[in-house]
Amino acid sequence: MSTTTSQDEQAEARRGAFSGRRVFILAAIGSAVGLGNIWRFPYVAYENGGGAFMLPYLVALLTAGIPFLLVEYALGHKYRGSAPLSFARLSRRTEGLGWWQVGICFMIAVYYAAVIAWALSYTVFSFTQAWGEDPDAFFFGDYLRAGDPGVTLEFVPGVLVPLAVVWVALVAVMALGVSRGVGATSVIFIPVLIVAFAALVVQALTLPGAAQGLDALFAPDWSTLADPAVWAAAYGQIFFSLSIGFGIMITYSSYVHRRTDMSGSALVVGLSNSGFELLAGIGVFAALGFMAQASGVAVGEVATSGIGLAFIAFPTIVNEAPAGAVIGVLFFASLVMAGFTSLVSVLEVVISAVRDKFETSRVRATLVVTIPCALISLIGFSTTSGIYVLDIVDHFINRFGILLVAVVSMVVIAWGVRALPRLRDHLNRDGSVPVRGWWIALVSVVTPLALAFILVRELLAVIEEPYGGYPQWMLVVFGWLAAALVAVAGFAIARVPWRPETSLDVGDRPENDTTARSQP
Template sequence: MTDNAGSGPGTQTEETRRGGFTSRRVFILAAIGSAVGLGNIWRFPYVAYENGGGAFILPYIVALLTAGIPFLLLDYGLGHRFRGSAPLSFARARKRIEALGWWQVLICFFIAVYYAAVLAWAVRYTFFSVNKAWGDDPEGFFFDDFLNLGEPGVALEFTPGVLVPLLVVWVALIVIMALGVQRGIGTVAMVFIPVLVLAFLALVVQALLLPGSGGGLAALFTPAWEALLEPGVWAAAFGQIFFSLSIGFGIMITYASYVRRKTDMTGSAMVVGFSNSGFELLAGIGVFAALGFMAQASGVAVGEVASDGIGLAFVAFPAIISEAPAGALLGVLFFGSLVIAGLTSLISVLEVVISGVRDKFELSRLTATLSVVVPTALVSLVLFSTTSGMYVLDIVDHFINQFGILLVAVVSMLVLAWGVRLLPELIRHLNHHGSIPVGPAWKLLVSVVAPLALLYVLVRQLVTDISTPYEDYPAWMLATFGWGVVVGVIVVAALASLAPWKPQTRLDLTEEEVR
């Protein structure tokens, strides 16, 4: 960073050491890259379809305005005001709440470990699309031929078809992360986000030209207004907007700390929030247009071919590609979009961990990158390139999202609002250069409305998982990779916060130093 306004020599040295985005535009593209991930493409369309179709847009917008953007502003305010990684920002706010930052760092570690595996699958399937390598049985090919999936458990029998692309993904990530905030993260965002938008627009156009696409769009957007009376639909909207914006687990705190002091953070939040939602709607159009084609070709209702997550990406879409005119092009666009969206999101997740470790131990960029990414890559390769990797991935993903991200978000909001009463200070900071003022309404949303909404989502899921073991996995697997990971993250976070900061790391930034 080169902005010297209101900075003393010590602060400028620290900013030079940490690096930063060279402009607001780069920051916004990086933030959009983090927010637009696999969930936008394979989760939102199905969630909307299952929860009232066109009627779901109303609770979705309400959730965006009352929880999504307000929480995004909370993350931006914290990172931009206290100029650090998640642990350093929390520690500078109040030393006793530093553990919240490490909780977020550890959540990102576990997400990075398994997210890379899905990215590696998408890389392989981009090439599979050219000759439709899955043949006449996409489901059998994915689970048997590609993953060599065995029985639920933990096996160390490696699958070369996954091991090689996963290794390539991690090597690429080491290079990108070592290059730093602007040369690595910023450059990737500047190049790949426009490419992602163009590729997905081409995918949508191609999907809309397929026979039966109108039936898919009708299934998605025909409103079931009675669904608005169901609490579960509103819970789904708040859950979706929360996960899709990459808020609550350190990413936006970290990115905001790399932005120049005079940046308009409130206006940036609006751009990122609505860009993310716009992409989700675009994804819904593209995915359901393609599903409408598949339904017509199979002579069944759209509901019978609609799915989400891994089933949509690696089973349903290959089946569509096999039948569609210009299917190879459709496949390359779809899986290429998954690769780009996944890469930009994974970069942001890793940066949370690298930044936290780097700030705590005063490491160089390269040393911090290697210290974080190499061990993370080894764990990822050992766990997720084996014949049992799919089961472990599914369990960790479910529990770290539901009881890791949601829980730390609720706790963070309550602690910042009621425990240390930091919101007035953040309001002053956000309004100092913000184009859209925040005030009592934002404070009410962050301290009451958003926590209550997310707590309701969390309790619903907790009751479900306690009453019915997730996907009927063995109890020991759920205890180890599910509940064990959730509890372990909290314990290790508390221990990490006890480690002393280096003497040269300042925890007492003044208001003048961040203006």
């Protein structure tokens, strides 16, 4: 047994590990807290009942978000591998699910870096308010130079340069490894992000009209609780904001020492993510309240989400607000930090899978993954057509990639290989929060049904009305084909045999329960 344990320790030394539970929790929070927390949650809450939305949101967190987070923590922590290796150790028949998740992460990394590059540019623009009096025209015209929807190879230097800077930083961080790169980035960026965004919230709350904005956000419309669409929005927001369903938390939990409290960690990460979303809602709607008052309109007329909120509404606020440059720098710097830590986690899924499958070095795996990613990103998203391609890929990969693989994986884990009792026992071995039959019921029935309902709604919506009014060929190529490609490629890669030295039974050996407990 000691020989086998020594082999396991050597294997983990090669893969890398977080230095402690605190670093793991910060890394997991860094992955969960991303652009969606800042620019998506406030508007989703506002559109779905305001203060009343907090009830379905909390229900979704407790019945779907944290339970599914526990599934991924248990899977990665018990089977000690990347998403494909953990699924392969669960059952050889399920390995393709892990590679499907890897393909999704590769696709996300390619376009997500572009949004971070935009935020990096706008951090600098905030000092001089370079967007002028018409942020809308500046963003789509002067900055992105976006023409009609289509595909061009006309590069935009103002996007190409910051995007290259983002990729250079990413390559450096990923090459440094799990502890010195991924972990250290989260240890530095997450506290700074919290302080910067808290400062932004304080600044926004002092603006005239802030109370009007908060009233618009939190005034409850209890009648919305009878609308299934509101509950679907709550489950969708929780799912997408926690970074679950595409292998990140499986990968991160495999880097944690064996005797670690995973159930307590899931609770901390889930509640921290929701707490940041609430903070984001306060800051964003306080600023929108100011914008509404300054424009003499209702908050609803200026409330928006996504790219419109970040790159059009907030520059307008910066133009009109006292100390606007401070607000702009804090807001866009927060977007950069939140996006960067999330993108690091997305890339780690791919790099970890390549390392496990092909037994290669950290630096080599980093270059094999990041160089193709960077080239596709630079060629595809620093052109005048980049924003349109990004919008389509993001919509379809999120709905018909992440959401679909999550539903399939939950059904397979719960009903196909019936692994939930094993995963429950693993979580309870060292967990501070007991995981009982309620968890199995939620993961095997409630969560898959809720996400399947959302998936069907999204499918019917896109069939009824083509997304975004884009040409059908663009939706087929960059939407449906992209979503299908990651699934097909995932199951194809799963047919490649593992190297003989890669053990596929590590998760079920009894000596795993005798390893020394890690320090928090």
